[in-house]
Amino acid sequence: MSTLEVSPAEPLSGQTTHPVVNDFSIQVATVNGSGSQTANSVLMRAIFQMGIPVSGKNMFPSNIAGLPTWFTIRASKHGYIGRRKEIDFLVAMNPETAREDVVKLDSGAAVVYDEPLKLNQLRSDLHFYPVPFDKLVGPVCPDAKLRKLVRNMIYDGVVAQLLSIDMAEVRQALVKQFGKKKAKAADLNWGAAQAGFDFAARTFTKSDPYRLERMNETAGKIIIDGNSACALGAMFAGVTVVTWYPITPSSSLVESLIGYMKRFRMDPETGQATFAIVQAEDELASIGMALGAGWAGARSMTATAGPGISLMSEFVGLGYYAEIPAIIYNVERVGPSTGLPTRTQQGDLLTTAILSHGDTKHPMFFPCSPEECFSMSIEAFNFAEQFQTPMFVMTDLDLGMNNWMADPFPYPTEPIRRGKVLTAEDLDKLGGFARYQDLDGDGVGYRTLPGTRHDKGSYFTRGSGHNEKAQYTEREDDYIDNMDRLAHKFEAMRQRVPEPVVHIAPHAKIGFVALGTSDYAVRESCDQLKNEYDIEASYLRLKAYPFTQHLIDFIRRHDRVYVVDQNRDAQLLGLMRLEFDADLLAKLRSVRYYGGLPLDARTVTDEIIKQEGK
Amino acid sequence: MSTTVTPPPKKVNRLGLEVLNYKGGKTTLCAGCGHNSISERIIECFYELGVEPHTVAKFSGIGCSSKSPAYFLGLSHGFNGVHGRMPAIATGAMLANRTLMGLGVTGDGDTASIGLGQFMHLVRRNMPMIYVIENNGVYGLTKGQFSATADLGSKLKTGVANDLPPFDCCALALQWGATFVARSFSGDKKQLQAILKTAIAHNGLSIIDVISPCVTFNDHAGSTKSYGYMKEHEAVLHELDFVPFFEDISVEIPEGQAMDVQMHDGSHLRIRKLDRDYNPTDKFGALQALEQAETKGEVLTGVLFINTQKPTFTELLNLADQPLATLPESKTRPTAAVLDEVMEELR
Numbered sequence: 001m002s003t004l005e006v007s008p009a010e011p012l013s014g015q016t017t018h019p020v021v022n023d024f025s026i027q028v029a030t031v032n033g034s035g036s037q038t039a040n041s042v043l044m045r046a047i048f049q050m051g052i053p054v055s056g057k058n059m060f061p062s063n064i065a066g067l068p069t070w071f072t073i074r075a076s077k078h079g080y081i082g083r084r085k086e087i088d089f090l091v092a093m094n095p096e097t098a099r100e101d102v103v104k105l106d107s108g109a110a111v112v113y114d115e116p117l118k119l120n121q122l123r124s125d126l127h128f129y130p131v132p133f134d135k136l137v138g139p140v141c142p143d144a145k146l147r148k149l150v151r152n153m154i155y156d157g158v159v160a161q162l163l164s165i166d167m168a169e170v171r172q173a174l175v176k177q178f179g180k181k182k183a184k185a186a187d188l189n190w191g192a193a194q195a196g197f198d199f200a201a202r203t204f205t206k207s208d209p210y211r212l213e214r215m216n217e218t219a220g221k222i223i224i225d226g227n228s229a230c231a232l233g234a235m236f237a238g239v240t241v242v243t244w245y246p247i248t249p250s251s252s253l254v255e256s257l258i259g260y261m262k263r264f265r266m267d268p269e270t271g272q273a274t275f276a277i278v279q280a281e282d283e284l285a286s287i288g289m290a291l292g293a294g295w296a297g298a299r300s301m302t303a304t305a306g307p308g309i310s311l312m313s314e315f316v317g318l319g320y321y322a323e324i325p326a327i328i329y330n331v332e333r334v335g336p337s338t339g340l341p342t343r344t345q346q347g348d349l350l351t352t353a354i355l356s357h358g359d360t361k362h363p364m365f366f367p368c369s370p371e372e373c374f375s376m377s378i379e380a381f382n383f384a385e386q387f388q389t390p391m392f393v394m395t396d397l398d399l400g401m402n403n404w405m406a407d408p409f410p411y412p413t414e415p416i417r418r419g420k421v422l423t424a425e426d427l428d429k430l431g432g433f434a435r436y437q438d439l440d441g442d443g444v445g446y447r448t449l450p451g452t453r454h455d456k457g458s459y460f461t462r463g464s465g466h467n468e469k470a471q472y473t474e475r476e477d478d479y480i481d482n483m484d485r486l487a488h489k490f491e492a493m494r495q496r497v498p499e500p501v502v503h504i505a506p507h508a509k510i511g512f513v514a515l516g517t518s519d520y521a522v523r524e525s526c527d528q529l530k531n532e533y534d535i536e537a538s539y540l541r542l543k544a545y546p547f548t549q550h551l552i553d554f555i556r557r558h559d560r561v562y563v564v565d566q567n568r569d570a571q572l573l574g575l576m577r578l579e580f581d582a583d584l585l586a587k588l589r590s591v592r593y594y595g596g597l598p599l600d601a602r603t604v605t606d607e608i609i610k611q612e613g614k
Numbered sequence: 615m616s617t618t619v620t621p622p623p624k625k626v627n628r629l630g631l632e633v634l635n636y637k638g639g640k641t642t643l644c645a646g647c648g649h650n651s652i653s654e655r656i657i658e659c660f661y662e663l664g665v666e667p668h669t670v671a672k673f674s675g676i677g678c679s680s681k682s683p684a685y686f687l688g689l690s691h692g693f694n695g696v697h698g699r700m701p702a703i704a705t706g707a708m709l710a711n712r713t714l715m716g717l718g719v720t721g722d723g724d725t726a727s728i729g730l731g732q733f734m735h736l737v738r739r740n741m742p743m744i745y746v747i748e749n750n751g752v753y754g755l756t757k758g759q760f761s762a763t764a765d766l767g768s769k770l771k772t773g774v775a776n777d778l779p780p781f782d783c784c785a786l787a788l789q790w791g792a793t794f795v796a797r798s799f800s801g802d803k804k805q806l807q808a809i810l811k812t813a814i815a816h817n818g819l820s821i822i823d824v825i826s827p828c829v830t831f832n833d834h835a836g837s838t839k840s841y842g843y844m845k846e847h848e849a850v851l852h853e854l855d856f857v858p859f860f861e862d863i864s865v866e867i868p869e870g871q872a873m874d875v876q877m878h879d880g881s882h883l884r885i886r887k888l889d890r891d892y893n894p895t896d897k898f899g900a901l902q903a904l905e906q907a908e909t910k911g912e913v914l915t916g917v918l919f920i921n922t923q924k925p926t927f928t929e930l931l932n933l934a935d936q937p938l939a940t941l942p943e944s945k946t947r948p949t950a951a952v953l954d955e956v957m958e959e960l961r
Contacts (some may be wrong), residue, residue, distance in 0.1 A: 238946030288702025297939030298710035452692035
């Protein structure tokens with residue numbers, strides 16, 4: 001039993017005067033495996049359908065059933081969809097965590113709770129709404145076995161009534177959630193939601209200030225998780241060989257891809273698959289297969305997370321040295337070791353950038369939204385083949401597994417580019433080729449694919465020392481020439497990676513550098529700094545590694561630049577240390593968060609104020 | 615006096631290619647190494663069967679054996695990967711281009727230790743390719759440590775005896791569901807040729823464990839993988855004749871004396887009985903024979919098992935006939951209408 005101190009606080013004095021409309025967060029605390037995901041998704045979608053910018057963050061355990069899970073929905077008329085630290089409206093369904101959840105709330109928050117938990121005895125400065133869930137579920141769900149799953153839908157109705165969510169939107173969200181095939185389940189859940197709504201309407205007098213009102217900010221938008229967006233990107237990039245090993249939080253990327261490929265990539269004329277997807281025996285095999293496929297000319301990919309990245313290390317070095325294209329999605333989670341498998345972090349930046357022994361460095365793309373998961377996946381496949389190298393698309397659990405509001409994805413305009421591949425006809429004209437010869441000055445040689453019908457077409461690929469003709473060598477000059485060419489190739493990539501997104505505030509002395517999902521917190525923090533402290537801050541969001549001149553210019557332009565890291569050791573700053581001069585480094589400061597939850601703006605703002613000495 | 619010298623006509627195979635077209639670079643392995651004999655057999659078999667060199671992809675891991683693909687089939691692409699993980703590279707490549715003929719060459723360190731897991735899963739998938747284990751019981755490239763196929767009690771040059779029992783790669787492959795399992799000896803030219811040719815014709819994974827003595831580190835008295843030991847302990851199961859699909863199969867063989875296995879490509883493997891009854895389509899019989907041979911200290915060689923019916927991995931995946939690697943954009947990028955459909959579902 002936890003022995004939490006109950007903090008004394010001022011009791012609520014009558015009705016709150018100022019309503020809070022479309023600018024608060026709702027947290028639902030449940031037990032995992034209880035069907036709460038459906039109830040939470042429906043709630044989020046109903047708010048989305050009311051035209052209100054909304055985000056949902058699932059904080060779930062590495063477990064199948066019985067452990068605490070929290071789902072936070074943020075509605076923001078300002079369009080802030082990063083995590084908000086403060087909880088304004090709590091739905092407490094989990095007896096295990098209810099006391100702690102309630103004690104942590106700020107004064108004035110509202111609590112919907114399961115009546116037997118008697119949470120109203122804990123504090124007198126909150127708005128309490130007790131709901132007898134067990135009593136309500138019986139009449140709407142005759143089948144006792146299903147009650148556990150349907151019970152949670154009751155709180156959707158209660159919350160809808162208390163927050164003025166249109167029940168027609170709840171109904172529509174339910175239909176969307178269950179699809180046409182599961183109409184019965186949708187009806188059952190609809191009954192439960194209505195029971196909750198009716199109970200709240202006849203029982204409660206609303207005393208909290210939180211309310212939702214229709215807006216028109218979500219028209220035309222979609223809701224999708226980053227993993228599905230990456231999967232769609234890979235499919236439209238023309239991926240042909242996908243090899244993987246299940247690991248949280250990347251599994252749903254490939255599972256989503258399997259679903260889409262089976263629907264849209266079977267050849268209509270022959271009924272055959274225009275792709276191969278293989279669940280490998282481990283990550284050593286999945287990266288090995290991806291490289292074998294890339295070598296033989298497929299567009300290949302694998303998806304993994306930290307532990308898988310560690311296992312892939314040796315093969316990635318081979319891919320770098322033998323120059324084989326492949327895409328590796330790294331959906332980052334909390335390390336080291338097994339770490340917190342279901343929590344988010346950007347903790348693999350350093351490892352991934354220089355993965356494997358010897359001198360290696362790899363390009364990384366950093367999408368920050370579902371739109372970029374889609375578009376940058378397509379870009380990445382072209383990039384990997386253009387530069388004949390394994391490369392990483394870095395996302396994290398927050399982006400990958402949470403549902404996000406997004407604009408519909410535009411159809412790709414760039415054609416699929418396969419890079420420098422010589423055909424038999426090319427070889428006829430050229431009379432031969434040397435695999436690792438830099439003819440174009442970009443460090444990238446020409447390759448042939450196995451199966452090329454030409455006597456001059458073959459070459460021998462190896463991870464051991466090789467010369468321009470791919471022949472075995474241990475010569476000092478051959479080795480140095482080859483390594484220098486690889487370094488030169490990396491410089492050529494620097495000119496071709498996606499450019500950062502730069503926002504210069506006119507009089508700013510300070511700037512932010514961040515990437516990926518840190519974007520939401522940093523943009524909101526810029527507003528907080530301006531509105532609350534009158535501090536202007538510029539912002540550069542990186543979309544790729546290697547870094548480009550834009551970053552150097554940005555640092556030069558400002559007195560102090562705060563590098564935001566979702567890891568303990570300031571890894572993004574560390575990557576800059578590897579290549580920047582002392583005068584640039586002297587300007588860099590670090591803002592770090594590594595607790596495993598999506599980064600929130602307040603954490604960033606507080607840290608800036610602390611370091612700025614305000 | 616004048617004489618006209620007519621050069622003798624060049625010997626060519628059914629494709630008009632000379633044996634020279636099947637050779638590779640000069641070997642850097644030790645003189646007398648069993649692996650060199652295996653390379654020669656590979657050259658002969660691919661030449662004699664008229665396999666187009668550019669349709670072959672060679673794969674290997676790390677070790678002396680894995681160097682050898684540089685010494686044969688120079689007109690074929692080759693990939694010398696990382697230690698023990700050749701199966702993954704080969705699997706990916708063969709999925710990318712199902713029209714390739716995969717030829718993997720590996721050693722006992724590669725297969726039975728660091729790569730045991732990948733070997734196992736390659737067998738489980740019945741990936742259609744040839745997998746040759748050049749088995750000498752030692753790590754040659756690191757100067758003679760025992761491998762996991764070294765027999766119990768066999769001795770290193772230093773006199774140190776092996777105190778762990780060996781893995782029998784053939785028995786393991788049989789248990790995991792392999793569709794073609796054979797054991798041979800690098801010194802048995804005729805048998806190894808017949809086995810390699812059958813493997814080329816087999817539609818499925820062919821596991822060939824070849825005892826291939828290491829003349830530098832494991833060819834002494836006390837070794838059970840030496841030329842001398844094999845001369846005394848090899849127990850040949852049967853006599854093998856391979857008749858390719860493009861040759862006439864006319865010779866009748868007496869009832870009960872031989873078995874005829876028709877291969878996927880129309881070739882035939884003729885198995886003539888020697889001094890024992892052995893049925894290579896009986897998996898349990900094969901396992902039993904291997905167990906009995908081990909007890910007797912014999913090394914059983916020949917085709918241990920063959921099953922021509924099991925579907926291959928590429929068949930199970932229902933892969934397009936054309937190589938995935940070179941499918942045009944029209945086949946690999948769905949239309950804008952598809953994207954619209956998906957976006958509509960997500961609204």
